[in-house]
Amino acid sequence: MTAVQTHMDPAVRESTVAVERRRGGLGAALRFEVRKLRAQYRGWAVLAGAVLAPIPIVVIINGQSRPPKDTLFGRFATDNGFALTLLILGFATQWVLPLLTAIVAGDIFASEDQHGTWKTVLTRSTSRAQIFWAKTLTACGFAVLVLTLLAASTIASSLLIVGHQPLTGLSGQTIGAGTALQLVTASWATTLAPTLGFTCLAIVLSVWFRNPAVGIATPVVLGMVMVLIGGLGGIEIIRPLLLTTSFEAWHGLFTQPRFTGPLVEGLLVSAAWSVLSLGAAFAIVRRRDITGG
Amino acid sequence: MRRTILIVLAALIAVIGLASVVTATTGGSSSVTRARLEKSLPVVFANTYVNQANLVGRNVTAASLHAKAMCDKHGPDVADIGPGGDWNCLMSWTDPQVPMPPEGYGKFELNVHSNDCFTASGPSKLTGFLTITDKHGKPVTNPLFEFDGCFDPHSDNAATGVYFPSLFAITSPNVTPTAQGRTTVKVNCGTGSQGCAGTVTATAGRVNLGTMPYKLKEEATGTLQLPKPVPAGAKEVTFEVKPSTGAGPTSPATIPVQPR
Structure with missing residues (x-):
């Protein structure tokens, strides 16, 4: 079969593959979802915001006469670029990252409801499962992209505007600029898992409530509620199970010796939230009756 | 569809409940404990002390300080566990140029957060005020006036056995x-x-x-x-x-x- 195919004319092979996968395939659905996303003004606005917003924020914090000491690394933020990126990271994880990912993920299913296009989409030659995964992958891909852009822009602008002096770590130790850059980059990277957790949370809410406003706002509100619960004393037993706790797991990278227990826990917790959310969302999409509208 | 959601929610609640029971039975509801603070604070303090010494042009090593701490949350009748702004730590260290007061320690006030990070503010008599003069004669922020630290929530929780007398x-x-x-x-x-x-x-x-x-x-x-x-x-x-x-x-x- 393969041997035959390799000798075939490319055009013929294309058509053969198309005939073989008569239902269009995940790739086609994915390409279509990405195309839809690219055509939307909203996605571009979020990406542009992720690139441009850190610059004025860095300039403004750098211009403060007194550093914002009540946040971790805040006390060094006005004279150390690494500390400033970590300050912004701490702030971003409060609600910015859930919001940025939810703007696309909370809308990607619900917009079909809003425009009444489920019937059109589901009568195309792709299965519900393929459409579900295409939308999920698109939302996750967007989350990765927006996080990468935000991290790169924040790190670059902080280092260029404030500088790359050695950083004082969370054990009071001095961290050289080279190591600090690696650790700061790693810290931003560790927020990917909980960010994807929020993406999946936004997807299930988007699927469940069929309303883009709910899909976008609710993950942000839930995130803030989780931050609040996580900050309370007395009920700390549920703290490790909160999605927002993983957002703080990077603290362990800046102590001496480093600790990675919370990072591993955070990865597992984020995975659990993602799997449960996607499972629920998939079940809802699978059983959904679209004949009504 | 509603049934599925209910099942998922029930599963989530069950997971949380199970984890809570496991955590409760394996002891300690909070990772913020006296022993962890007593081990973490002297390390952060010693490193910060070295930073301050370098700023003013002195040469001190963290190991030479032999810093030891005893921590207490909110008086004698409250268990020494859990986050809060009511932690006090008494700390002694050895620096020939900064002799300890007769009781042998300085008192640090700690605000400990549930995320296992804390902010400590030192006794100004021993650690100096907010601004100090560096070796070039310039006013700089005193790193010891207030400093942040974090500790591993899974680190050893055995008592340190450090005690200081009340004054x-x-x-x-x-x-x-x-x-x-x-x-x-x-x-x-x-x-x-x-x-x-x-x-x-x-x-x-x-x-x-x-x-x-x-x-x-x-x-x-x-x-x-x-x-x-x-x-x-x-x-x-x-x-x-x-x-x-x-x-x-x-x-x-x-x-x-x-x-x-």
Whole structure:
């Protein structure tokens, strides 16, 4: 079969593959979802915001006469670029990252409801499962992209505007600029898992409530509620199970010796939230009756 | 569809409940504990101390400080576990240029967060004020005035065995005899272990006003009544403290008499 195919004319092979996968395939659905996303003004606005917003924020914090000491690394933020990126990271994880990912993920299913296009989409030659995964992958891909852009822009602008002096770590130790850059980059990277957790949370809410406003706002509100619960004393037993706790797991990278227990826990917790959310969302999409509208 | 959602929600609640039970039975509801703070604070302190020393042009190593801490949350009747702004840590360290006070430690106030990070503010007498002058003569922020640290929530939770005595002090700014000739002074017992006990002997000039025993819990205040009335015309009363438990002022405290 393969041997035959390799000798075939490319055009013929294309058509053969198309005939073989008569239902269009995940790739086609994915390409279509990405195309839809690219055509939307909203996605571009979020990406542009992720690139441009850190610059004025860095300039403004750098211009403060007194550093914002009540946040971790805040006390060094006005004279150390690494500390400033970590300050912004701490702030971003409060609600910015859930919001940025939810703007696309909370809308990607619900917009079909809003425009009444489920019937059109589901009568195309792709299965519900393929459409579900295409939308999920698109939302996750967007989350990765927006996080990468935000991290790169924040790190670059902080280092260029404030500088790359050695950083004082969370054990009071001095961290050289080279190591600090690696650790700061790693810290931003560790927020990917909980960010994807929020993406999946936004997807299930988007699927469940069929309303883009709910899909976008609710993950942000839930995130803030989780931050609040996580900050309370007395009920700390549920703290490790909160999605927002993983957002703080990077603290362990800046102590001496480093600790990675919370990072591993955070990865597992984020995975659990993602799997449960996607499972629920998939079940809802699978059983959904679209004949009504 | 609703049924699925309910099942998922029930599963989530079950997972959370199960995890809660597991955590509760394996002990300790909070990762913020006395032992972890007592191990973490001296490390952060020593490194920050070295930073401060470098700023002012001194050469100190973290190991040479031998910093030790004893921490306590919110007085003797509250369990020393959990986040809060009411942690106090007593810390001793060795620096020939900064001798410890007679009680042998300085008191740090800690605000510990549930995310296992804390902000500590040091005793200004020992660690300096917000701004210090660096070796080039420029004013810089004193890193020891206030500093942040984090500890591993899974780190060893065995007790450190570091204890410091509570410091007993007479806090009344003056002595005021009442119409009946009764005279009282306010005293307190600071953070530390096992509270304060001992005797206080009061004298006015050459007149012995008697000896008063005291026994206070740590982080408590009390009132002592002088056994004999303060003689008329006495300008001041001197109190000599002999602690049997805890530390006290090493030299007698002289307090002026406030005429009624």
